[in-house]
Amino acid sequence: MALQSLDITRRSATTTPAPALRQTTEVAKLIDVSACIGCKACQVACMEWNDIRDEVGNCVGVYDNPVDLSAKSWTVMRFAEVEEGGRLQWLIRKDGCMHCADPGCLKACPSPGAIIQYANGIVDFQQENCIGCGYCITGCPFNIPRIAKEDGKAYKCTLCSDRVAVGQAPACVKSCPTGALQFGSKEQMKDYADKRIKDLKMRGFEKAGLYDPPGVGGTHVMYVLHHADRPELYSGLPPDPSISPLVSLWKGFAKPLATVAMAAVALGSLFHYVIKGPNEVSKKLEDELEKEEST
């Protein structure tokens, strides 16, 4: 969460350009779902590196633990049991922030600089500027940000922006024992994904593919899926995510339109007064009444 002011391409609630002189390579984390064994080492590494401990929850009868993302759990494994082609498949997906190229959270955020996007593609919350309104939740197509009860601030995966800034891979990637998590430039990750997808296709997963949804401009966390034609199998991964048109309307068109309309009414009133003059009680009527009363 360190502020690298030269590397910022976008800043929430800011209408002027962000400091963007330095161009850096776009990075990406690749989650190869087909190689994941669901060990949750990434969850442990995440809480360890970020030094945040969620409350110990309860077993709810499935492997998901914690059952959902929280302000203190920035990544969780979601376990889905799916019957495909007459056999049971255990689809395990590491859920967390996708670091969209076109982030809905950033678009919705009203607080200048509370959400920033680095030139390398990482979308980061700056909690000291967060006001806790929850608009980021409203804007996110993946249901990721969570507001902490303790401080009323929004939290989510930082893609270990602090580690990446000094040339390290995210903590989760470092901890993955099977190589299901990979980190590098976005180009490298796409190349690596291609190899994995070819391999999966050879093994009979004909619909294997890369999840890098264009609706949000692509993401900086990508999945290799064996069933890329049906991402929803993986605990409801949205097939074609995009920023809701309602959010675009609210944070796009409505802002200048309403401002101009309100200014027009205010200025219109002022000039009406200047041009037409005040509407005063007529002198004639006042005199009449005065006469009436004195008689």
Added chain:
Amino acid sequence: MIRDPKDLVRYTPAERANHWVVGICFILLALSGLAFFHPAYWPLTQLFGGPVWARILHPFIGVLMAVSFLALFLRFKDLNRITEVDKKWLRRIGEMVEGNDHDMPEQGKYNGGQKLLFWLLAICMLLLTLSGIVMWRAYFEFPILLVRLAVVIHAATAAVMIGLIFVHVYAAIWVKGTIRAMWYGTVTRAWAKQHHRAWYREMTGKS
């Protein structure tokens, strides 16, 4: 200004106090709400002790406004029934705006424009209150689609309401002798006779 004993009482102290509670709430809500709506208004958050305080306070002020507006609504709803005369008045509102108000249809305590504004504001308040509750994440959690709909409704309705209040305030400034009715409750007989002749006759028994 010396109060003439012959002046007509237009608003009781309770009505005036109620109106000002609503008015103050509106100003505070508009200023803090605009700050969240567009970055250009962001500095307004400083009026509330910083952006986090503005976020915390806005919904509570909203609750106060909803309650006090409801009281105001119940006080005045019967007086704001729109009649045929009001519709006739509204059709000729252009003449009023032009400043030729002499031949306008005779009006009671409220003219057609005031009544229309009353109902529009009531609709705005209803929409703002309901959508505001849906957006209040500190205490409520609603389905995401409903929240997304609520934020659009809240912003659009608020912009309309701010416009309506501009009109409301400007009308009071434009028509001289009006604002005192909200300060100390009375208007002159000449004012009443010119702007609300039917009400004038009702109050004085004169023609």
